[in-house]
Amino acid sequence: MPLPKSVKMVEVGPRDGLQNEPTPVAPAVKARLVDMLAEAGLTAIESGSFVSPKWVPQMAGTPEVLAAITRRPGVSYPVLVPNLKGLEAAEQAGGVDEIAVFGAASESFSQKNINCSIDESLARFAPVAERALANGWRVRGYVSCVLGCPYEGEIAPAKVAEVAQKLLAMGCYEISLGDTVGTGTPVKAQAMIEAVAQVVPVEKLAAHFHDTYGQALANILAVMEKGVAVVDSSVAGLGGCPYAKGASGNVASEDVLYMLDGMGIETGVDIDRLIAAGAYISGELGRPTGSKVARARGGCA
Numbered sequence: 001m002p003l004p005k006s007v008k009m010v011e012v013g014p015r016d017g018l019q020n021e022p023t024p025v026a027p028a029v030k031a032r033l034v035d036m037l038a039e040a041g042l043t044a045i046e047s048g049s050f051v052s053p054k055w056v057p058q059m060a061g062t063p064e065v066l067a068a069i070t071r072r073p074g075v076s077y078p079v080l081v082p083n084l085k086g087l088e089a090a091e092q093a094g095g096v097d098e099i100a101v102f103g104a105a106s107e108s109f110s111q112k113n114i115n116c117s118i119d120e121s122l123a124r125f126a127p128v129a130e131r132a133l134a135n136g137w138r139v140r141g142y143v144s145c146v147l148g149c150p151y152e153g154e155i156a157p158a159k160v161a162e163v164a165q166k167l168l169a170m171g172c173y174e175i176s177l178g179d180t181v182g183t184g185t186p187v188k189a190q191a192m193i194e195a196v197a198q199v200v201p202v203e204k205l206a207a208h209f210h211d212t213y214g215q216a217l218a219n220i221l222a223v224m225e226k227g228v229a230v231v232d233s234s235v236a237g238l239g240g241c242p243y244a245k246g247a248s249g250n251v252a253s254e255d256v257l258y259m260l261d262g263m264g265i266e267t268g269v270d271i272d273r274l275i276a277a278g279a280y281i282s283g284e285l286g287r288p289t290g291s292k293v294a295r296a297r298g299g300c301a
């Protein structure tokens with residue numbers, strides 16, 4: 001399949017990237033980061049989660065973040081919602097027009113991450129999606145552990161396809177496929193996409209790859225060859241998953257953009273402004289950026 005002419009970059013740094021930080025990051029800092037990412041041209045910026053503050057304390061300030069963002073036309077600011085309690089909190093917070101429900105292709109990961117089985121999670125998500133759609137919101141679906149699980153190892157592509165299909169049937173407009181621990185390699189990534197694309201149109205699939213084993217860019221290119229044209233990434237390579245020990249951040253947004261720019265693939269994102277956003281949050285966190293491109297350009301903290 002020819003490579004896509006344009007790719008939509010979905011920025012997950014303010015949520016996936018920061019959810020694992022041990023020390024609190026002030027809502028004002030998160031909101032400034034979101035605004036800088038929007039100024040760089042990103043049109044989808046995950047901005048928080050309505051999950052239990054006991055499970056993920058770092059996301060407790062999501063209502064304050066949403067209130068502090070300077071909203072730009074054409075930009076969506078999705079938040080993660082695991083259940084009806086989270087949905088109610090999102091409704092109360094105001095300013096939400098897109099949520100993401102998040103399931104897994106691994107039973108063990110589902111239990112560790114959201115304290116229920118895969119089937120139970122899908123049963124919880126259905127009324128959440130129904131009510132969100134009734135609110136006029138868009139719903140995105142995640143499947144974690146699509147190329148391996150920290151507890152179970154190999155995951156069958158057929159299981160990924162089954163969960164993805166159920167999320168689509170629930171009304172998710174897009175299914176983001178998470179290599180949560182970053183163990184995937186390109187040929188496996190392609191095989192997984194081929195399996196999922198049999199039941200979900202490839203235009204509705206997104207790649208959400210962590211870079212723990214340094215495979216993320218290769219995997220992204222491999223799935224683009226299969227028609228995937230939506231890529232999740234995290235500015236400065238922030239992140240990790242609290243329920244996937246050892247997982248490093250998502251692939252760095254700057255590195256994805258550098259690759260796409262170099263291939264003449266349109267994204268609408270400005271690399272200098274993106275590097276500036278990464279430098280800002282790296283400075284706030286007091287550590288060097290995780291983006292190789294930002295380091296090469298001298299944009300590190």
Ligand SMILES: CC(C)(COP(=O)([O-])OP(=O)([O-])OC[C@H]1O[C@@H](n2cnc3c(N)ncnc32)[C@H](O)[C@@H]1OP(=O)([O-])[O-])[C@@H](O)C(=O)NCCC(=O)NCCSC(=O)C[C@@](C)(O)CC(=O)[O-]
Nearest residue numbers: 050051052055082085086102113114115142144145178180
């Ligand atoms: C899902 C639950 C809540 C189940 O947790 P639970 O303990 O089974 O929930 P529960 O319904 O039994 O309630 C227990 C307590 O939590 C409260 N509670 C219940 N729901 C909520 C809520 N929505 N917001 C706030 N509070 C909530 C509830 O009110 C109660 O409070 P208490 O009576 O003890 O004071 C919990 O397991 C949880 O919050 N997990 C967090 C999962 C998470 O955020 N993980 C990281 C995101 S996923 C990810 O990063 C992967 C992804 C998406 O990026 C893709 C990839 O890379 O693979």
